[in-house]
Amino acid sequence: MNNHALLTDLYEFSMANGYLATLPDDRWAVFDVFFRTVPDDGSFVIAAGLAQVVDQLKDLHFTAADLAYLQSLGLYQPDFLDYLAHFHFTGTVSAMPEGTPVFAREPLLTVCAPLIQCQLIETWLLNILNHQSLIATKARRIVAAAAGRPVMEFGARRAQGPDAATYGARAAVIGGCASTSNVLAGQLFQLPVAGTMAHAWVQSFNDELTAFRSWAKVYPDSASLLVDTYDVLKSGIPNAITVFKELQAAGHQPVGIRIDSGDIAQLATAARQLLDQAGFPNAKITASNSLDEGVISSLLEQGAPLDNFGVGDKLITSGSAPVLSGVYKMAALTENGRWQPKIKLSNSRSKITLPGKKQTYRLFHPHSKTAFADVITLADEELTAPLTVTNVDPLSTFSQLTLTDFVAQPLQVPVVSKDAQPVETDVLAIQERTQKQLAQLPAATKRLVNPDAYPVYLSPKLAALQQELMKEHQQ
Amino acid sequence: MNNHALLTDLYEFSMANGYLATLPDDRWAVFDVFFRTVPDDGSFVIAAGLAQVVDQLKDLHFTAADLAYLQSLGLYQPDFLDYLAHFHFTGTVSAMPEGTPVFAREPLLTVCAPLIQCQLIETWLLNILNHQSLIATKARRIVAAAAGRPVMEFGARRAQGPDAATYGARAAVIGGCASTSNVLAGQLFQLPVAGTMAHAWVQSFNDELTAFRSWAKVYPDSASLLVDTYDVLKSGIPNAITVFKELQAAGHQPVGIRIDSGDIAQLATAARQLLDQAGFPNAKITASNSLDEGVISSLLEQGAPLDNFGVGDKLITSGSAPVLSGVYKMAALTENGRWQPKIKLSNSRSKITLPGKKQTYRLFHPHSKTAFADVITLADEELTAPLTVTNVDPLSTFSQLTLTDFVAQPLQVPVVSKDAQPVETDVLAIQERTQKQLAQLPAATKRLVNPDAYPVYLSPKLAALQQELMKEHQQ
The missing domain is CATH 3.20.140.10 (nicotinate phosphoribosyltransferase)
Known part of the structure; x- marks a missing residue:
């Protein structure tokens, strides 16, 4: 400071x-x-x-x-x-x-x-x-809506300036968030930091499967895959399952997937079924698109099988207020x-x-x-x-x-x-x-x-x- | 930075x-x-x-x-x-x-x-x-609504952290604001700085007239008086006029008044009449309570005789968006x-x-x-x-x-x-x-x-x- x-x-x-x-x-x-x-x-x-x-x-x-x-x-x-x-x-x-x-x-x-x-x-x-x-007040609301599921603070890029991102992450954890994506906040305040990959990772390889395999090679024990760069159900989940099987065969435990667009409830329900059928009932599903306490409550009310939430601008700016x-x-x-x-x-x-x-x-x-x-x-x-x-x-x-x-x-x-x-x-x-x-x-x-x-x-x-x-x- | x-x-x-x-x-x-x-x-x-x-x-x-x-x-x-x-x-x-x-x-x-x-x-x-x-985008809107009247950025205390106040003030001036109250932004970016007194000044003296007189003694050539600590029309404006006359008699030009609460349109209209009748047609009236482009447009549409606007949290946080x-x-x-x-x-x-x-x-x-x-x-x-x-x-x-x-x-x-x-x-x-x-x-x-x-x-x-x-x- x-x-x-x-x-x-x-x-x-x-x-x-x-x-x-x-x-x-x-x-x-x-x-x-x-x-x-x-x-x-x-x-x-x-x-x-x-x-x-x-x-x-x-x-x-x-x-x-x-x-x-x-x-x-x-x-x-x-x-x-x-x-x-x-x-x-x-x-x-x-x-x-x-x-x-x-x-x-x-x-x-x-x-x-x-x-x-x-x-x-x-x-x-x-x-x-x-x-x-x-x-902190907004984080308390969002964490309450998540009803025990971890909420990750992901808003740095939309915060109102550098301090808003960093002290905002601190306040979000005070209000109950499990972690932040902001490394500076992690360093300054010893907060847990979290995050997986962006769409750019997937775009940087010739195809999604190669992108996922490359990620799993580097992070075999913390592989959480972003499945919505092209098509969640037709390519994202099947490719993730292929890589999860390879990880499992090599003795690693896959972490899960993240969905960042589309109808989260519908996609998560279908993804859960596919993951369960493939033998990955413990693979977590993280949602992260324009979430706040209202959307999270509504998704959970609808029975969406979500395990974690990544919350961005609506938390870090207290968007609705x-x-x-x-x-x-x-x-x-x-x-x-x-x-x-x-x-x-x-x-x-x-x-x-x-x-x-x-x-x-x-x-x-x-x-x-x-x-x-x-x-x-x-x-x-x-x-x-x-x-x-x-x-x-x-x-x-x-x-x-x-x-x-x-x-x-x-x-x-x-x-x-x-x-x-x-x-x-x-x-x-x-x-x-x-x-x-x-x-x-x-x-x-x-x-x-x-x-x-x-x-x-x-x-x-x-x-x-x-x-x-x-x-x-x-x- | x-x-x-x-x-x-x-x-x-x-x-x-x-x-x-x-x-x-x-x-x-x-x-x-x-x-x-x-x-x-x-x-x-x-x-x-x-x-x-x-x-x-x-x-x-x-x-x-x-x-x-x-x-x-x-x-x-x-x-x-x-x-x-x-x-x-x-x-x-x-x-x-x-x-x-x-x-x-x-x-x-x-x-x-x-x-x-x-x-x-x-x-x-x-x-x-x-x-x-x-x-900058929000400032452009607010400045457009003010239709040529200067808009001062007053939001530091409600900004989302120190950087939001300081870089926000910079952006507000890029968008058209005439000045900021934030001295750090003034120093860092050579922005015009502005501001008068708070209610605490008036409360610190035994009565409002003494408070105004003391202010005029220290700032005889830049005296802008906050008139709503007790009652705008019954005490604030009459006391301001008394002090303006004393300033005038001593060869100084009074600047004007600021209204920070109540019905701005009604109070400004009545204040304008009293100031004009007292011989101060050039005394400016500044408004500064919960303003944004919508409120400013509406006040001006109603014919409120306002000369300057001090805009706080709704500008510095882009409150509506x-x-x-x-x-x-x-x-x-x-x-x-x-x-x-x-x-x-x-x-x-x-x-x-x-x-x-x-x-x-x-x-x-x-x-x-x-x-x-x-x-x-x-x-x-x-x-x-x-x-x-x-x-x-x-x-x-x-x-x-x-x-x-x-x-x-x-x-x-x-x-x-x-x-x-x-x-x-x-x-x-x-x-x-x-x-x-x-x-x-x-x-x-x-x-x-x-x-x-x-x-x-x-x-x-x-x-x-x-x-x-x-x-x-x-x-």
Whole structure:
């Protein structure tokens, strides 16, 4: 990861320069990252990108070339450029670990730092979290649709730039993918890499059988053959079977075939029969043409005998919903050294922000392994029963609830501070965490189509503080 | 741009290793980059990304760490790893310059190189061209909708990773955007940068008027004020007018206001009236909430008095169509030192590839400044009238046409070879080229909704060669 100090909207620099000129008391602020809607009408997002955020924050600095460029814009004062020359992050960050399912309005990451620093890190921080969480969320959906069959991430060539391919592959594995085709992502993040051959291999030989035989000679123990260059059933499968028999006779175990075009369900069914009849019931069938969670669900519903899925552009761009609209909003600010909670009003009730420094808890009934709700509280608030909480969604019918008996699991942990917990960087360990966290959610919340809304509540103190600040501003 | 040698699908390495083991004669191949469909049902794509492709190709190499990683996969032979250790690109590349409008099936870039090299550069080459061309194409649409009003690219925080933000900003300017908010893109590509303040600025002061006054003090000659933190018409505009009067009294020219929420048309109309009445008819109104070409067209149709647009996630992700499905297909291969044209068949007639090394021409009637068709030919074919051409679309009603009098402008130029033309790297010069090239297309082809299909033909020799190879494979 490069130093992305300049991957910042111009207005962040302009505001920072303005703060330095007009608010010399070095105010501190608290900013929350959260989102209001979930892509694909899902009910939650899988948090991802934290390892990169923390890594980058530690190294964030402005080079001489950066400063020269900023100076060339003619907008900023010398003392601001001098401030940037000595910039390093001195605040704290707490966040939900990667792999956590996060619901709308919940602060997935919170920064507490001098106001200028808060402002200067906004753009790249949102960029990383929005991107990786988007792809992890999409991967979770696609992996759920595959119902236990391995999903391989194949999208590098259609990703939105090199980073999108590489960090996207990382996020896809966090969301549950078994492997990626992207070798750079494999190298950087120790991800399993996968892939077989392209049509060009078959075209490079005089005929398909020679192409398959040549492949089997080089990869006798990992031969997976692409059977749709000419005609799947008339040539691809028969040629593959010929080569599989030769491999078997030589003591090798053929891996399987891949179908990348045509009607996958029909071709896979016919291919399965031919492979079974030829004595290869263990040869796997991989499908890989324009797949997403909808197509995979539909193919499996139809009974298509598929063993693996290679998913390309619809995963790596989250094609049906390519944006996670995470925002970064001020929740508190010091004034003469004292913290003041802050709110951003809006004509739309649901867009009004949650003031103050906060924590989010996942609630379980005692002895239950399935969570029943989340509650957002002020950071220093103790949760003791009975607790009357207010639904974060102002349109909710059952807007209040009194909780009498519950176990509360805090979701944010300190990641940059003196008491920071080490951030997990092993992507397969994060993937395992995702699975464990998902197992704690109600099945209805995880449904891909029309999921049940999972309730998120505000604690009594947080709800009261929000009300109070709204009234103050309406006067 | 980093060295992206490992930003490559695993199967490219596996095929390259296989070629080396089974085709020791070092065959050469020709591969074309083209696409079959245009995002957003448009009629053409704006080519972008070539400067990065050429730049990277020159530097492409595998480091010791790369080789160690590949070796650790346990798939490849020592002589292949040795080949990679000495890898550098020795082939040639021709391409349409950035900013060229490209139609479906036209080779926008062609590689001629040893087969192994062709294979090893596929993934990152497609990644770069697909991404940047996608965003340039979307930008062209949004800029066309804005009908002469400047469009600023504001999407960094919602882009799909750091590169998507930065190279996306470059592509957006190629497509016609006036500026970007992304300072890194500004620095790397000398793009104009723009931006004012966020809501956090207003929240950081005790009241909105103080916030605006403080801003005006720091930026007296570039004060553009965000007026929707609390209430646009009740507080934002009146406070802005107070500050504009103070600026005017001090001899400064206020720039304008920005509206980022609510009903933009209604608010802008009311804001315009208030600003005019207060004596600021030159104060600009900028809109910036969830805009794309559809919303902008609709706002302008309604008569909203808007002067500038700030466009975020729907531009930087091409939100309504986030994938350009560019492919990279073999068109020719040497056999015993002689070139053989190659074809990839498909059940779908329109997916059958165009064999041989090719060139594409844009055709004009003599003395006309507007092109009437493109024709794809074999590279060494001379275009002389009369010329009977065949529509590339097999479903076209008027499948053949005889051209008697035309001027033909070649679209591909050599960019990596002994006779290579220097690739333009000045993004504003590329933007100008885009505008000139667009001016040559019929208005009906540029329409945003339901554009007229622009005809693309095959030359007689290319059409005959395709027929011949189809028959050969069907035997």
